[in-house]
Amino acid sequence: EIRGSLAGTHPSGLQNPAAPISMSAQAAQLNSAGKKKLVFNTGSISRPVKRILVTGGAGFIGSHLIDRLLQDELNEVICVDNCFSGQKSNIYKHIGNPRFEFIRHDVVHPIQLEVDQVYHLACPASPVFYQDNPIKTIKTNVLGTVNMLGLAKRCKARFLITSTSEVYGDPEVHPQVEEYWGNVNPIGIRSCYDEGKRIAETLCMEYYRQHNLQIRIARIFNTYGPRMLENDGRVVSNFIVQALRNKPITVYGKGDQTRSFCYVDDQVDGLIRLMNGDHMGPINIGNPGEYTILQLANTIQNIINPKAQIVFKPLPSDDPKKRKPDITKARKFLGWEPKVNLEEGLKHTIADFSSRMTKEQKLKAVSNEEKSKVEVDTKLE
Template sequence: MRSPQPHRSGGDTQQHFQSTVSVQKLKRFNSLILVFRFAAFCFSLASAVFMLTNSRGSDSLHWYNFDAFRYVVAANAIVAIYSLFEMAASVWEISRNATLFPEICQVWFDFGHDQVFAYLLLSANTAGTELARTLKDTCTDNKAFCVQSDIAIVLGFAGNWTRMSKEASNGDHNSAAKAPPTPSPLRFSKFFQSNMRILITGGAGFIGSHLVDRLMENEKNEVIVADNYFTGSKDNLKKWIGHPRFELIRHDVTEPLLVEVDQIYHLACPASPIFYKYNPVKTIKTNVIGTLNMLGLAKRVGARILLTSTSEVYGDPLIHPQNESYWGNVNPIGVRSCYDEGKRVAETLMFDYHRQHGIEIRIARIFNTYGPRMNIDDGRVVSNFIAQAIRNEPLTVQAPGTQTRSFCYVSDMVSKKLSGALNDGRRFKLS
């Protein structure tokens, strides 16, 4: 089971995007497990107690004179005690939104061992049933333990059934997410502390270059920028060119990229309407094939990956402000669809790679960002207004004139939201 990182800070109460199973989903799932564990506990305990408290019957025979019945008591008592421990673990997990063990052990703890206990109960209760059947003819009122044994066996089978049902519920959860791919062995070396190698696609662009500046401040970071310079520019990165921890590659993300990195910030895509509408087919390719290529890379090298998505995944939203549970109102055939739908597919790919291959993902839906290094002819409203104001021209307000936007200054976007997003397990919201 892939689970969210324990909330170390415990204080992040915002609604978020996140890389893994949502906290609510985890809570629901752990609650379901708790119910199964409680049921198994009740049935097994009742079965064992039924046998142990059996003191009726004055004849010389008693249940403990028969191996099979002793086996029934022992198996049910073991399962009851173990279920008690499991229930305590469940309660702890639900209260902390966390899992008790590392991922691999957790899968075993949640499901793997259920079969062992289920078969223990099954074999014990089957043996008990066989014996009860043999004794049937000889069972009289004086041998009331036979009846109680039957009831205990039935309860034991019920315990077995709950364990098997819990195991069956694993299917859905297993598909929720796989364990992430293993990062490079150097990550865990005691002797060699490599730098964090970070790939930024679209790193020569407006937001990307600010992200480079921010990540280069940390001397433990090596930054590789891949950009095809369609809307980005080497000028944005000139202070880093030649720096030993920096590398700039002219590369189009629609082609595969073979690099060894620990983190990927996938920003590559024109973001301004006039640029993404210029070559819509290319825009879709960048979003779909480019994201596939980056996810393939993340899978191969075990890197975490962040996709910068957009507020445009909401299309022409019908609710304001948009929260993450809103799925949007998007025109699939409009002139902006290449970008809107492209980013939506990119988000889908991110989550499918996460669920299918365990890739650790982050998605940032960026709203309207402005600041230094924005192209003067970027076409977005802030740069347009500033350019028009400088030229003493009237400001153009496009129809209908009632539209609203959430604006964010680029350094806030980068320092508060993007740059740390791949370093911890916390989730985050962008607006």
């Protein structure tokens, strides 16, 4: 297992997920300003500190969030991930950082930690992964959220959940405002994720009403950027991988369905502003620029290979026709709006995909070469 540590603590959750992290080497105390202080064994170091839990922190968005949080030297970050869709490589660079800890743990089981903030991102967000085990997806959204809300309640921590534009279903209101209740299918093939996120929002609101827990609800829209999985089945990664492999770019339907694509750096900035702001949401965090799927395909085609072929296939069921956030509230309450345009963001994303795929090809070539040597040696024997 990859293991990191916060100074003076041990990730005991790796051996027993429900066991609390040992605080034997550091005691949390309150200073006169009411801020938490960490007192280390040496007795010579004390400073205000914020301990932040990020569930799903080894994932695409979660790992970028951790990168940003660790830029603040007063933050200590605990990453909890079961690595179902998250990748250890996304957080490997932080292993050994005394302000970072990784615990491999599934949030459907409780865990005891002491934190000041909880960013709850744990749940596979791509259709390939959440449809692989729909019941597990529902459990993650429901039981996982209950467990993390319970942890936040015990610690009196502020809790942010990343909900989704999927709560709007196939919207009849365009663009989508936060007050819109949605046009949803509770029994469709995507419902394990969509309805799971809706009940997760409900749980957050009830913890606020019943326990006065500080909650924040972010509804995120089609995030893309470096570290997206090649096989996650979402449209940006699909098109990029197909074009880089000189395969036809597959567009479902006529390609006239629309989406709004938010670059991951902008997304992370919005989440942090929401967590540290005074408005609990729900708030849409997305890029209001609207593109048809065919426009996206053409943009990626022009960047990678203008001669790439585009083919059309039947549209899957439950695929929303339009998706665009109204970000009036994000602008008003968070002072936030996206800065990275689609073409710029795609260039960064494509460069990342190209680099990773090149490395994979080299590793595969080395592996095949070693395999051939073994076969030759076996024949000689």
